[in-house]
Amino acid sequence: MRGRTYLWALLLGVFPVLTALLAGCGGGGGFFGPSALLQGRVVLVSTGQPPDPPATIIVGRQSVRTSTQEGAFQLRVPTTATQLIVRLRELPDFIFPLPPLQAGQTVDLGDLYVGRQTIAVQGRIVDALTQQPVGEATVSLLGQRAQSNPTTGRFTLNGVAYDPDTLDPEGEVRKAGYLPRRFLADQPVINGVMDVGDLPLLPETDDNPPGQPGNVRGVVQVPLDTPVNTRIDVYTPPDALIADESVVLSQQSGAFRLWLLPGEYRLVFTKGTRTTTRTITVTSLTQEIDLGTVVLQ
Numbered sequence: 001m002r003g004r005t006y007l008w009a010l011l012l013g014v015f016p017v018l019t020a021l022l023a024g025c026g027g028g029g030g031f032f033g034p035s036a037l038l039q040g041r042v043v044l045v046s047t048g049q050p051p052d053p054p055a056t057i058i059v060g061r062q063s064v065r066t067s068t069q070e071g072a073f074q075l076r077v078p079t080t081a082t083q084l085i086v087r088l089r090e091l092p093d094f095i096f097p098l099p100p101l102q103a104g105q106t107v108d109l110g111d112l113y114v115g116r117q118t119i120a121v122q123g124r125i126v127d128a129l130t131q132q133p134v135g136e137a138t139v140s141l142l143g144q145r146a147q148s149n150p151t152t153g154r155f156t157l158n159g160v161a162y163d164p165d166t167l168d169p170e171g172e173v174r175k176a177g178y179l180p181r182r183f184l185a186d187q188p189v190i191n192g193v194m195d196v197g198d199l200p201l202l203p204e205t206d207d208n209p210p211g212q213p214g215n216v217r218g219v220v221q222v223p224l225d226t227p228v229n230t231r232i233d234v235y236t237p238p239d240a241l242i243a244d245e246s247v248v249l250s251q252q253s254g255a256f257r258l259w260l261l262p263g264e265y266r267l268v269f270t271k272g273t274r275t276t277t278r279t280i281t282v283t284s285l286t287q288e289i290d291l292g293t294v295v296l297q
Helices: 002-023
Strands: 035-044 056-059 062-065 072-078 083-087 094-097 106-114 117-127 138-141 144-147 154-162 170-174 181-184 193-201 216-221 231-235 245-248 255-258 263-271 274-282 289-295
Touching: 035 056, 056 072, 062 072, 083 106, 094 106, 094 144, 094 154, 106 154, 117 138, 138 154, 144 154, 181 193, 181 245, 231 255, 274 289
Parallel strands: 035 106, 117 193, 216 289
Antiparallel strands: 035 072, 056 062, 056 083, 083 094, 117 154, 138 144, 138 170, 170 181, 216 255, 231 245, 231 263, 263 274
């Protein structure tokens, strides 16, 4: 009888410990050790809306379903995790690389886009002043992330959701010591690959104006229409066939500001079938050029 009492007491001592450990394990199996919290949202590239039925988010042995209304999710994962899988019926699995994780950290992955078709997006990051390659810059587009090669500055984003019938998506490049750069993925897709060419990054220098950069400004007017979604294509030199940069207006006022290095440029303003062109010469980083009112005919 005494032996049974001792064994029962031992089990009572072990049970709370096991309960506490198992309570910290997420769906699909548990893990022990330092963890981070991932959060984000899954979006269909064809509609811009969350999937319904919901998607399943998988990281290692952990999994969770997205919410039906927002497509949002939260999932606690080990800090050793390197990739996240989004799984939907009738769609291929989408794999998104994870940034380095730290214990106790909450990482917002933003919007992760999925769809029926995927492409690879490639290009090169260069210094805007020297035209030399910039390595280890972080390039992001539709939830996919990659770093530019330390030597060549080239990058490839694999598994990017693609729908030829939607607007050109906008990506971003970030690198310490440089101003963030946004770009449009608007080039033709050839054999499953889109090449966006060279993406110049402007170094952070004292010549940069305070606040929002921009040394070329103006206001777009579209008669009997809103200037929202007017596209500005920047060509340099002026006779270049492919735009070096593109911007889409989002303000009802039609106001825009561009940050252009010294050089000659052709600016093409387009909305639907309406278009107009301006040719300018920038002679200094601190020179401000006011184009006034640009009317699309």
